[in-house]
Amino acid sequence: xxxxxxxxxxxxxxxxxxxxxxxxxxxxxxxxxxxxxxxxxxxxxxxxxxxxxxxxxxxxxxxxxxxxxxxxxxxxxxxxxxxxxxxxxxxxxxxxxxxxxxxxxxxxxxxxxxxxxxxxxxxxxxxxxxxxxxxxxxxxxxxxxxxxxxxxxxxxxxxxxxxxxxxxxxxxxxxxxxxxxxxxxxxxxxxxxxxxxxxxxxxxxxxxxxxxxxxxxxxxxxxxxxxxxxxxxxxxxxxxxxxxxxxxxxxxxxxxxxxxxxxxxxxxxxxxxxxxxxxxxxxxxxxxxxxxxxxxxxxxxxxxxxxxxxxxxxxxxxxxxxxxxxxxxxxxxxxxxxxxxxxxxxxxxxxxxxxxxxxxxxxxxxxxxxxxxxxxxxxxxxxxxxxxxxxxxxxxxxxxxxxxxxxxxxxxxxxxxxxxxxxxxxxxx
Ligand SMILES: [Zn+2]
Numbered sequence: 001x002x003x004x005x006x007x008x009x010x011x012x013x014x015x016x017x018x019x020x021x022x023x024x025x026x027x028x029x030x031x032x033x034x035x036x037x038x039x040x041x042x043x044x045x046x047x048x049x050x051x052x053x054x055x056x057x058x059x060x061x062x063x064x065x066x067x068x069x070x071x072x073x074x075x076x077x078x079x080x081x082x083x084x085x086x087x088x089x090x091x092x093x094x095x096x097x098x099x100x101x102x103x104x105x106x107x108x109x110x111x112x113x114x115x116x117x118x119x120x121x122x123x124x125x126x127x128x129x130x131x132x133x134x135x136x137x138x139x140x141x142x143x144x145x146x147x148x149x150x151x152x153x154x155x156x157x158x159x160x161x162x163x164x165x166x167x168x169x170x171x172x173x174x175x176x177x178x179x180x181x182x183x184x185x186x187x188x189x190x191x192x193x194x195x196x197x198x199x200x201x202x203x204x205x206x207x208x209x210x211x212x213x214x215x216x217x218x219x220x221x222x223x224x225x226x227x228x229x230x231x232x233x234x235x236x237x238x239x240x241x242x243x244x245x246x247x248x249x250x251x252x253x254x255x256x257x258x259x260x261x262x263x264x265x266x267x268x269x270x271x272x273x274x275x276x277x278x279x280x281x282x283x284x285x286x287x288x289x290x291x292x293x294x295x296x297x298x299x300x301x302x303x304x305x306x307x308x309x310x311x312x313x314x315x316x317x318x319x320x321x322x323x324x325x326x327x328x329x330x331x332x333x334x335x336x337x338x339x340x341x342x343x344x345x346x347x348x349x350x351x352x353x354x355x356x357x358x359x360x361x362x363x364x365x366x367x368x369x370x371x372x373x374x375x376x377x378x379x380x381x382x383x384x385x386x387x388x389x390x391x392x393x394x395x396x397x398x399x400x401x402x403x404x405x406x407x408x409x410x411x412x413x414x415x416x417x418x419x420x421x422x423x424x425x426x427x428x429x
Contacts, residue, residue, distance in 0.1 A: 002028050004421075005040055009049030009380060012352050013056055013370040019349055024054065026376045029419015034372055047414060049380050055352045056368040057089040057379040057415055059359040060330065062154070062179075062233060062257060062305035065091075065122070068109065069098025074310040074397045076110070079330075080119040082308070082396040084423035086330040087379040087412045089120040089368070090360060095127040096155035102127040102138045107146040119422045119429060123363070128153045128167045128178055134160055137167055144176050149363045152179040154233055157215055159185065165222050172228035172253075175364075179231035182215035182240070183281065192320045194282040198267040204320060209237040209288070212281050216240040220247035220254055229253040231362070234307050236262040236281040238291035245300045255362060257305035258292045260329050260336035265289075269402045275316050276402045279309070280325040296354060297346040303358040306333050310398030328396045331389075335408035338383050342409075348383075376416040385411040395428075 006024040011034070013019075023038040024031060040046050065079035066072075074082075076093075083091050093110055095101030101110065107124050114122025126148035130136045132155070140151060151171050158164040158180055171178045191207025193199040199206040216232055220243055223230040235241060235256045247254050261279060266286055269277035277283060295301040309326025316323055337351045357367040368377035387393055389403040415423040423429050 003044035004047060005038060005044050006047045006049050006054060006380065007040070009052050009054035011054045011370055012349055014349050014353050015357050015367050016369055016371055018370060024370070026419070029375055031370065031372055031374050031376055034370070047380065051384065052380055052382050052413060053348065054370065054378055054380050056356045056370060057377050057417065058087045058333070058355040059090040060088050060306050060308070060333070061092040061359045061363055063091045063093055063308040063330065064096065064310065064326070065093045066310060067097065067113065068106070073312055076113045076122055077117045078395070078397040079308070080114070080117045080122060081429050082328070082330040084119050084415045084417065084429060085395045085412060087334050087355070087381060087415055088330060089377055089415060089417040089422070090123070090365065091120060092123045092125050092149055092363060094154045095125055095152065096132060100127045100132045101125065101148070102130050102132070104142050104146040107143055107148050111147050120417050123147065123149045125150050125152050125179070127151070128158050129163065132156055134158060134163060137163070137170065140170050140176070141174055144174055150177050150179055150231070152181065152233065154179065154181045157181050157183045157185070161218060161222070164219070165226060168222060168226055168228040168230055172226070177229040177231055179233050180215070180219050181233045182212050182219060184211045184214050187211035187214065190321070192278060193270050194267045194284045196267060196285055198270050202270055202273065204270060207282050209239065209284065212237050213239040213243065217243050220244060220252055223247060223252040223254045224250055227253065229255070232256040234259050234262065234281060234305070235301060236284055236288060236292065238288045241291045241295045241300060245295070248300065255302045256300070257303055258296055258301045259305065259307045260333045261327055262292055263289065263296065263304070263340065264336045265402065274402065275318065275320050275323040276327065276400055278320060278323055278325045279327050293340055293345050296340070297350065302362065303354045304333055304337060305359065306330050308396070310396055311400045312398060316400045327401045328394070328398060330396065331394065332401070332403060332408065334381060334412060335410035338410035375419045377418065378416045379412060380414040381410060381412045383410050385409070387411050
């Protein structure tokens with residue numbers, strides 16, 4: 001259908017100061033008209049968006065699509081489907097694939113395969129060090145030139161501080177940045193669950209929060225001293241958040257992301273001994289969850305990233321020490337953030353910022369705009385409709401999440417990318 005009329009939606013576009021009810025007419029993929037009331041006419045498809053939000057679609061700078069190498073967990077096609085079902089049209093893939101994304105040919109493979117699937121913008125990050133081994137820097141300039149949007153060894157930290165400093169300086173000097181999975185492995189010491197009452201009661205090997213805190217502190221100080229940007233992946237502890245606030249106040253170019261699971265779940269998820277609760281960094285205690293929520297509200301944490309980490313059922317059935325950490329997240333970010341709006345941590349405008357415009361700006365892209373003349377790249381969601389998380393509603397290839405069987409509130413109804421509807425909750429992709 002070349003004409004689509006979105007009626008009565010509450011349009012929120014933080015970058016363009018729009019926060020009101022409007023009708024939107026889309027012709028041949030372009031936003032033709034935005035007005036208080038546009039009368040429907042013959043031949044136009046009408047989307048009734050009453051009581052729904054219309055916003056720029058979302059951006060997730062931290063997903064694991066497992067392609068190349070582990071496509072039994074996820075691939076670029078299934079990952080893209082989960083993304084658009086979650087309202088996302090821009091995602092950045094992590095380089096801990098097999099082989100790692102540390103060469104131009106693999107950067108190109110991700111971009112080309114993403115374009116071939118065509119549901120959303122699939123962008124690669126590239127490894128900081130060759131093979132993610134932490135020893136020798138990759139050819140950052142060539143990788144960036146080929147399309148890598150930033151550098152990370154995620155899944156593992158850049159443990160060597162000298163290498164980290166060099167990487168930050170090099171990435172910063174070419175207009176990019178390093179994102180760090182902050183974990184001092186000597187402190188985590190093969191721990192499984194957050195060190196606290198739950199791990200002690202269940203006899204699970206404890207993982208102290210200092211493993212995260214000390215490396216966040218190191219990176220903050222390197223950012224301060226070098227003046228170079230650094231991004232903290234999946235921040236989860238209260239002390240780490242306070243450290244980032246301190247470094248930001250001193251002028252460090254530091255940014256941080258938080259996952260839906262660290263915003264909503266605690267180590268209580270371990271109580272049924274299910275390894276679906278295993279994730280890195282681990283699910284923490286109530287006071288940590290409160291700290292990351294308020295930090296997201298205040299801007300100390302810049303935005304949400306899902307760390308969507310699919311694993312096969314048989315892998316998550318392994319014993320807790322052997323089961324790989326990680327959970328999926330692309331379809332749960334919106335409901336998680338909406339819950340925080342409902343509980344008054346922040347308003348709907350901030351919700352759109354942390355899901356959409358802030359992460360887009362972080363990777364140097366212009367957020368999609370809801371403006372006349374622009375190509376339609378937007379999401380329409382019902383903030384009130386609830387749905388159950390189950391094998392059918394999860395569109396990722398892997399179903400590893402502790403949320404199975406639970407009800408979430410907030411449902412993506414339509415996702416537009418490149419002027420087209422790439423997902424609707426009635427007809428799928
Ligand atoms: Zn990580």
